[in-house]
Amino acid sequence: xxxxxxxxxxxxxxxxxxxxxxxxxxxxxxxxxxxxxxxxxxxxxxxxxxxxxxxxxxxxxxxxxxxxxxxxxxxxxxxxxxxxxxxxxxxxxxxxxxxxxxxxxxxxxxxxxxxxxxxxxxxxxxxxxxxxxxxxxxxxxxxxxxxxxxxxxxxxxxxxxxxxxxxxxxxxxxxxxxxxxxxxxxxxxxxxxxxxxxxxxxxxxxxxxxxxxxxxxxxxxxxxxxxxxxxxxxxxxxxxxxxxxxxxxxxxxxxxxxxxxxxxxxxxxxxxxxxxxxxxxxxxxxxxxxxxxxxxxxxxxxxxxxxxxxxxxxxxxxxxxxxxxxxxxxxxxx
Amino acid sequence: xxxxxxxxxxxxxxxxxxxxxxxxxxxxxxxxxxxxxxxxxxxxxxxxxxxxxxxxxxxxxxxxxxxxxxxxxxxxxxxxxxxxxxxxxxxxxxxxxxxxxxxxxxxxxxxxxxxxxxxxxxxxxxxxxxxxxxxxxxxxxxxxxxxxxxxxxxxxxxxxxxxxxxxxxxxxxxxxxxxxxxxxxxxxxxxxxxxxxxxxxxxxxxxxxxxxxxxxxxxxxxxxxxxxxxxxxxxxxxxxxxxxxxxxxxxxxxxxxxxxxxxxxxxxxxxxxxxxxxxxxxxxxxxxxxxxxxxxxxxxxxxxxxxxxxxxxxxxxxxxxxxxxxxxxxxxxxxxxxxxxxxxxxxxxxxxxxxxxxxxxxxxxxxxxxxxxxxxxxxxxxxxxxxxxxxxxxxxxxxxxxxxxxxxxxxxxxxxxxxxxxxxxxxxxxxxxxxxxxxxxxxxxxxxxxxxxxxxxxxxxxxxxxxxxxxxxxxxxxxxxxxxxxxxxxxxxxxxxxxxx
Numbered sequence: 001x002x003x004x005x006x007x008x009x010x011x012x013x014x015x016x017x018x019x020x021x022x023x024x025x026x027x028x029x030x031x032x033x034x035x036x037x038x039x040x041x042x043x044x045x046x047x048x049x050x051x052x053x054x055x056x057x058x059x060x061x062x063x064x065x066x067x068x069x070x071x072x073x074x075x076x077x078x079x080x081x082x083x084x085x086x087x088x089x090x091x092x093x094x095x096x097x098x099x100x101x102x103x104x105x106x107x108x109x110x111x112x113x114x115x116x117x118x119x120x121x122x123x124x125x126x127x128x129x130x131x132x133x134x135x136x137x138x139x140x141x142x143x144x145x146x147x148x149x150x151x152x153x154x155x156x157x158x159x160x161x162x163x164x165x166x167x168x169x170x171x172x173x174x175x176x177x178x179x180x181x182x183x184x185x186x187x188x189x190x191x192x193x194x195x196x197x198x199x200x201x202x203x204x205x206x207x208x209x210x211x212x213x214x215x216x217x218x219x220x221x222x223x224x225x226x227x228x229x230x231x232x233x234x235x236x237x238x239x240x241x242x243x244x245x246x247x248x249x250x251x252x253x254x255x256x257x258x259x260x261x262x263x264x265x266x267x268x269x270x271x272x273x274x275x276x277x278x279x280x281x282x283x284x285x286x287x288x289x290x291x292x293x294x295x296x297x298x299x300x301x302x303x304x305x306x307x308x309x310x311x312x313x314x315x316x317x318x319x320x321x322x323x324x325x326x327x328x329x330x331x332x333x334x
Numbered sequence: 335x336x337x338x339x340x341x342x343x344x345x346x347x348x349x350x351x352x353x354x355x356x357x358x359x360x361x362x363x364x365x366x367x368x369x370x371x372x373x374x375x376x377x378x379x380x381x382x383x384x385x386x387x388x389x390x391x392x393x394x395x396x397x398x399x400x401x402x403x404x405x406x407x408x409x410x411x412x413x414x415x416x417x418x419x420x421x422x423x424x425x426x427x428x429x430x431x432x433x434x435x436x437x438x439x440x441x442x443x444x445x446x447x448x449x450x451x452x453x454x455x456x457x458x459x460x461x462x463x464x465x466x467x468x469x470x471x472x473x474x475x476x477x478x479x480x481x482x483x484x485x486x487x488x489x490x491x492x493x494x495x496x497x498x499x500x501x502x503x504x505x506x507x508x509x510x511x512x513x514x515x516x517x518x519x520x521x522x523x524x525x526x527x528x529x530x531x532x533x534x535x536x537x538x539x540x541x542x543x544x545x546x547x548x549x550x551x552x553x554x555x556x557x558x559x560x561x562x563x564x565x566x567x568x569x570x571x572x573x574x575x576x577x578x579x580x581x582x583x584x585x586x587x588x589x590x591x592x593x594x595x596x597x598x599x600x601x602x603x604x605x606x607x608x609x610x611x612x613x614x615x616x617x618x619x620x621x622x623x624x625x626x627x628x629x630x631x632x633x634x635x636x637x638x639x640x641x642x643x644x645x646x647x648x649x650x651x652x653x654x655x656x657x658x659x660x661x662x663x664x665x666x667x668x669x670x671x672x673x674x675x676x677x678x679x680x681x682x683x684x685x686x687x688x689x690x691x692x693x694x695x696x697x698x699x700x701x702x703x704x705x706x707x708x709x710x711x712x713x714x715x716x717x718x719x720x721x722x723x724x725x726x727x728x729x730x731x732x733x734x735x736x737x738x739x740x741x742x743x744x745x746x747x748x749x750x751x752x753x754x755x756x757x758x759x760x761x762x763x764x765x766x767x768x769x770x771x772x773x774x775x776x777x778x779x780x781x782x783x784x785x786x787x788x789x790x791x792x793x794x795x796x797x798x799x800x801x802x803x804x805x806x807x808x809x810x811x812x813x814x815x816x817x818x819x820x821x822x823x824x825x826x827x828x829x830x831x832x833x834x835x
Contacts, residue, residue: 203704205696212693215682222641222679223693223747224665282684 026327027278027288030320031295038302046302057183059297060190061086061245061252065261066268066275066289067197068241073272073284074201075234076214077133081122081140082268085115085239086246086261088148093247094157094173094256101171108247115243118144119236126235127228141265149258158255173254181252189248193241198286210234211283267296274324295324338364338399338415338500338532345384345394354380355392359558360551364500364532367523369543369564371536372553373576373766378536379421381553382503386418387411412440415500417493419507421764423486426493429479434461436478437492464492468522482628484515491522501532508542509764512627512792513827520546538766540569554578573767590782592802593617597755597786599638602647607633609810611647615755615786620777622801622818623790624826630810631790632674635759638788639671640664651755665694670748672741674759680744681732688714688728690743695751717746722772738769745776755786762796774800794823794830808832 022029038046045051065082072079089111096107118140125136155161161169179185201207209230212220221227246261253260274295275288299320303313342360346353355377362368372378384392387408396403398414405411411418420426427436435442438457461474470488472481478489487507494502504523508516523533523546535547543550544564551561552575559575598614607630615621625631636642638649640658649656651667658664661671673679681690691714692699699710714728721742725735732740741761748756758777762770777800780787791797797804798818806814806829814829 199704205700205705208689208693208696208705212682212685212689215684216678218679219682220693222639222661222671222673224662224751225693226660226662 022327023277023330024279027274027291027295027324030324030327031291031298034295034298034302034320038298038305042302042305046305051301051305053183053187055294055298055301056187056190058301059293060186061248062264062267062271062297063190063290063293064193064248065242065245065264066271066293067193067286068238068245069268069272070275070284070286070289071197071201071210071234071241072133072137072238074207074210074214075231076217077126077231077234078137079122079235079238079242080134080137080265080269081118081144082238082242082245083262083265084141084144084148085118085242086249086264087259088118088144088151088261089115089243089246090250090260091148091152091157091256091258093177093250095152097173097177098157098159098161098169098171099163104174104177107177111247112240112243115239115246116236119239120232122239123232123235127231145259145262148261152256152258154258156255156257177251178254179251181248181250181254186248186252189244193244194286194290197241201286206230206233214284268293270321271296274321277324277327292324295320337530339397340385340416340501340532341395341397342381342385343395343397345381345392345396347380347384347389347392354556355384356556357394357558358553358556359561360385361561362501362532362534362549362551365527365530366549367527367533367535367547369535369537369547369550370553371538371540371543371550371572371576372559373768376553376576377556378553379505380556382418382505382534382536385411386416386503412497415498416503417495417497417499417501418503419487419490419494419505421506421509423483423490423510426490427478427486430477432475432477433465433472433481433489434458434474436489437461437464437474437496440493441496460496461492464495468492468495468525470518470522483510484512484518484627487511487519488522495526499531501534502526503534503536505536506538506764507535508537508539510627514626516542538764538770540572540767543572544569552576576766577768590618590784592619593784596652597788598650600648600650602634602637602649603645604633604637604642605645607810608637608642608644611807611810611812613788613805613812615788617784617786618781619803620781620787620789620801622797622804623788623807624794624797624804625790625792625807625830627792629792629807629830631792631807632759633810634807635671635673635757635788635790638664638757639669641671665751665753668752668754670694670751670753670756672744672748672756672758672761674763676737676740676744676763681740683733684731686729686731687718687723687725687735687743690732691717691728691747691750694747713750717750721746721749721776736766736769738765738772741765741769741773742776745773753785755788756780757788757790759790760792761789762791762793794826797826798823806830 035047065086068082069079092114093107093111096102096110122137122140125131126133159173163169201210209225212225213227213230217227245264249260250256271292272284272289274292275285276282278288278291281288296317299317300313303316308316340362344357344359345355346357347355358377358381360381370378383389385405387405387410390406396405403414434457438461442452458474465472468488468491472485472488478486481489507519511519526533537543547564549561550564550567550572552559552572554576593616595614596617600612602608602611611634623631623634633642637644640661640663649658656667677683688710692710696705699706711728718725718728723739723742723746725739732743735743761773765773777787789801801818804816804818804826805812806816806826808830809832816825
């Protein structure tokens with residue numbers, strides 16, 4: 001009964017509010033520590049405007065993809081296929097330019113439509129066939145990674161590439177597309193998407209419904225919420241955001257590397273989960289995800305500056321992840 | 335063997351913001367069935383949790399057989415022969431393990447040091463033996479997820495008895511049970527008593543206390559109020575001690591004109607639990623659906639609401655045929671369901687009160703595409719004060735509200751949605767007397783405003799007290815339609831049990 005719940009909650013807070021404080025501000029605190037540490041040890045180079053822009057640029061693709069994961073988390077699901085969707089739109093958008101000589105609008109539109117279709121297929125697996133979210137999107141992850149590498153024949157797609165028949169491709173990647181991947185556009189796109197998703201989740205009834213579905217789908221259904229519809233929309237939105245991530249990646253690199261999107265999956269998952277704890281929200285949320293991505297990327301950036309060898313960096317990243325998540329989950333379930 | 339003696343003296347425990355127990359006392363012994371009663375939030379459950387070693391930070395003294403024992407862990411408590419069966423049985427059971435494994439869980443966990451292999455034959459045999467001792471017939475190889483609630487509870491009692499149990503605490507064990515199942519349980523409890531086991535019985539159903547308990551302890555606001563022999567007191571006196579004030583009419587009835595037929599269901603069948611059910615309800619009328627647990631009341635309520643797919647049948651509202659395949663269709667037509675499983679189906683535990691209250695009607699709070707939070711909070715605050723929901727603010731998580739207040743939130747959300755037909759499925763389950771009265775008042779007010787209420791309950795006194803007309807269900811069918819003022823408890827019971835005209 002209510003008492004029991006109260007007790008559970010209360011017991012955790014009891015050992016002083018240090019943990020409560022850490023729970024609420026632990027992630028931000030961790031970022032502050034990282035910033036201060038690297039700023040001091042790099043003689044301020046870490047917080048120079050150039051480096052800050054560098055960090056923002058480096059985190060933008062992760063953030064966008066992680067925002068997609070966040071939306072799937074909001075409805076109580078989990079989309080693992082985002083990396084593959086990003087690979088897919090990366091290959092598609094570049095191929096549209098290079099192979100099919102399409103303009104920028106068509107290229108982006110085609111890529112996003114395909115992403116949306118993948119999201120829809122995910123939702124069919126999850127809603128119609130009732131496959132648990134993580135398993136369905138795990139399968140989709142394999143399938144669409146395979147589809148994207150098959151589409152590109154496992155090769156890099158770039159300007160003036162040699163085609164199957166030995167000719168050289170003539171399509172060009174327009175400068176306007178390339179600019180999507182440059183500062184400041186890429187940072188603006190990221191910020192705009194985070195803000196739009198934040199507003200959508202927090203200030204519209206659709207966002208409210210999504211959180212409610214994630215909180216208790218049966219209670220939501222019995223209150224008249226179209227549960228399946230909102231889960232479907234969430235997966236489509238997740239895939240489209242991942243697709244935008246893939247397009248930004250294509251624009252940034254100017255070519256398509258097979259499976260390049262897959263590399264963003266884990267860092268995005270980490271960002272989305274760290275996001276839970278930001279400012280004590282305790283729920284997946286867009287701003288939190290942004291902060292989570294900032295944490296991950298700022299750390300990488302600082303470690304590079306400190307000349308930590310790339311092959312050892314994951315140890316420190318993982319450890320910081322444990323710290324940030326530990327602060328969140330230490331409090332729960334006690 | 336000496337009789338088991340337990341005394342808890344001056345027990346206090348504090349949680350931030352709440353002093354849950356303020357020097358509570360409790361005393362009982364083996365071979366006695368001891369009722370522990372109090373309104374929700376009185377501290378009964380907390381006190382028993384202290385005794386079962388759930389908390390480490392309580393203050394006070396626990397004496398067992400005259401010796402002081404410092405019980406700080408569940409193991410401490412179990413080693414002293416104290417076992418507890420919680421109200422929410424699903425929490426304590428592992429659904430995909432068999433009955434035998436669930437019963438022997440404690441044994442398998444605690445008495446298996448040094449052993450690497452499980453003697454499954456022995457586990458099943460022992461589990462079967464305990465069940466036989468309890469005289470209940472549950473196959474030991476079935477997975478627990480396939481059992482009924484009553485059976486799950488028996489599994490938990492069996493688990494408690496798998497070790498040398500001296501004191502068995504039961505937290506509202508009868509709440510989910512039908513009359514027949516309750517009788518079964520009482521038989522088991524009486525057997526335990528005869529075997530010298532002490533039983534602590536937490537309940538909201540006062541008649542049961544007089545049926546089975548020997549002694550009673552009443553708590554209020556975390557304090558011990560009084561303790562006495564059951565034979566020396568009355569239901570009315572107990573309620574007065576619980577509430578700290580005198581308690582008038584249990585069923586406040588609002589007299590109102592009954593209008594014309596407003597809601598009608600014809601020949602509903604789902605080919606499983608609902609068999610050719612036809613009912614109607616008039617404006618300003620409270621229509622009861624009586625029946626034992628498992629008669630199909632819950633299924634019927636859900637089917638009326640579109641939450642269970644129907645094979646045949648038609649539903650009419652104000653003469654218009656409705657197409658209800660999903661709950662959202664029912665909601666848009668002005669139907670409301672207060673479901674039986676409040677925590678699982680009724681409220682969003684982790685969401686604040688306002689989110690719960692405005693959930694079905696959030697559309698009407700949208701201004702230019704965005705939710706108008708100010709209006710949402712205002713309307714929520716008004717509903718909180720209208721329904722007397724006890725909460726510090728509209729931002730409190732529903733999880734921290736008592737059962738009765740959670741139920742009020744569920745009703746409140748449909749009031750804000752301005753529904754026309756309210757379907758209540760066991761709304762007083764796990765709700766204390768005070769809040770129960772509020773809920774009855776609420777339902778009375780609904781019909782006064784010309785709304786229609788369908789009230790399903792296996793509590794016959796409630797059906798008699800509040801409804802105008804009653805359908806009795808048996809085995810998925812309507813076995814009898816009765817006018818409440820012309821019927822008796824016995825008659826309803828007769829038809830609930832499958833009696834024929």
